[in-house]
Amino acid sequence: MPLIPFRCLLLGGLLTAIPLMGATVQADEPRARLNVQAEAQLDVVPDRATLSARLWERTPAIAPHDEDTDPDALRQARDRLEERAAALIRELEEAGVERDDINAGSLSVQPEYVPAPRRSDSDHEMLMRTRLDRPFQVRVDDLERLPRLLDALTAAGVNAMDGISYDLADRDAATDEALVKALEKARHKAELMARAMGVSLGAVTNISETRSPIYAPRMMAMSADARESGQAEYRPGTIVIEAGVSVSWEIGN
Template identity: 50%
Template sequence: MTISAAAVAQQPATQEQPPGRLEVSAQHTLEVAPNMATLSARLWERTPARAVDSAREASPEALSEARTRLESRMGELIRTLEDKGLPRDAIQAGSLSVQPNYVQGPVNAEGQPEQRVRTQLTRPITLTLDDLETLPGLLDALTVAGVDSLDGVSYDLKDRSAASDKALGLAIDRAKAKATLMAERLNITLGRVLQVQETQVPSFQPQMMMRAGDASTKEMASEYRPGQIEIDAEVAVHWAIADD
């Protein structure tokens, strides 16, 4: 007995065409006045210089004396800052670092300056200010205390998340406004949102400005202008184009 099978041709399934879409990118820069600042400075002490090719290192006595001077200055500076009203938790006194410091010595018989080395002991200090009005007074206190390096002031926001969310929301609003305008001009109807992507995480770009006071006055008074912190946010949104 012979069994034959008839081949059944299958019709291809109708594929649903993807809807038309409108793709919009939008960016917004939010400018916010800073409400906090971080001030960084350093204190250091050095041992007497010695010849580089000398096998003798800084004596323990010289190192101990330099560290005693450094710790005394740091303690006095911290007490001065607290007397100025700065809270204890706003003062961060960093740990001690020790490193060689090379300097030029006297000229030798060949007419070349000798290279000398001394040991430098350094401690950083960082101040966090919640009240920017106190900045000039604290800078004066650091100057009077004789800090060896004033590394500058950086401005920031106490609540970065709230500012980032606001910048992102404004970028989304900008994307919606652009999409609405394009739909009106193209005589199309927007459907549902197909895709939304944050193409740039909100980034902070602090700006700092400093302006000296009137030079005609006998006492120079500096005005510190922090400027504005710029927060950039960017999104890309895809809308379906509805069939009329």
């Protein structure tokens, strides 16, 4: 092939490629976008509660320099604790609680130090005893029964009531509702901003979650009427679920 025609062919190919490259660069130019962040809060009335309580027994206090706790004393304390635990479970079952809704925790054993009786002729001495502790959790699916179950725990002689925690039987449904509410709020904000600026919303280009669901149970409250009457009225309040999203739209004139 002659040299001159080949050079002409090469030059023609380059001239043809330049407009195509220009079109590609123009197509890759970023389009204007509208970025919106929105948060939503959902107040949900709880439909489930968990009561937490503890039983414990102690061995007689002895001087720390003495031998370890008497095995018989430890066994007797444990037997007393198991008897009380069985009585507590019976009390709850009589109150209508299913066995599967009662969680009897593991037994824990720990030393306790208490001051010995003061004597005028000796220094103040510390004594040691062993405490056997067993926690209980009771799930309540009907909150109307809550006062009755608290009375049952009190009648069973629990040593400590560790409180009531409220929850939702279907957390996923509540989380989905909060997320949809946040997305709807984001779209409302975007449409409002677009109208104010005289532009139109295009396709959604990005959606992301900015806040994971946060459960914030409120403490139960007692009404003024209940305090005056002396009868407890338990109100769980609401569980607050918060959701946050970030959404981007293309915009045009």
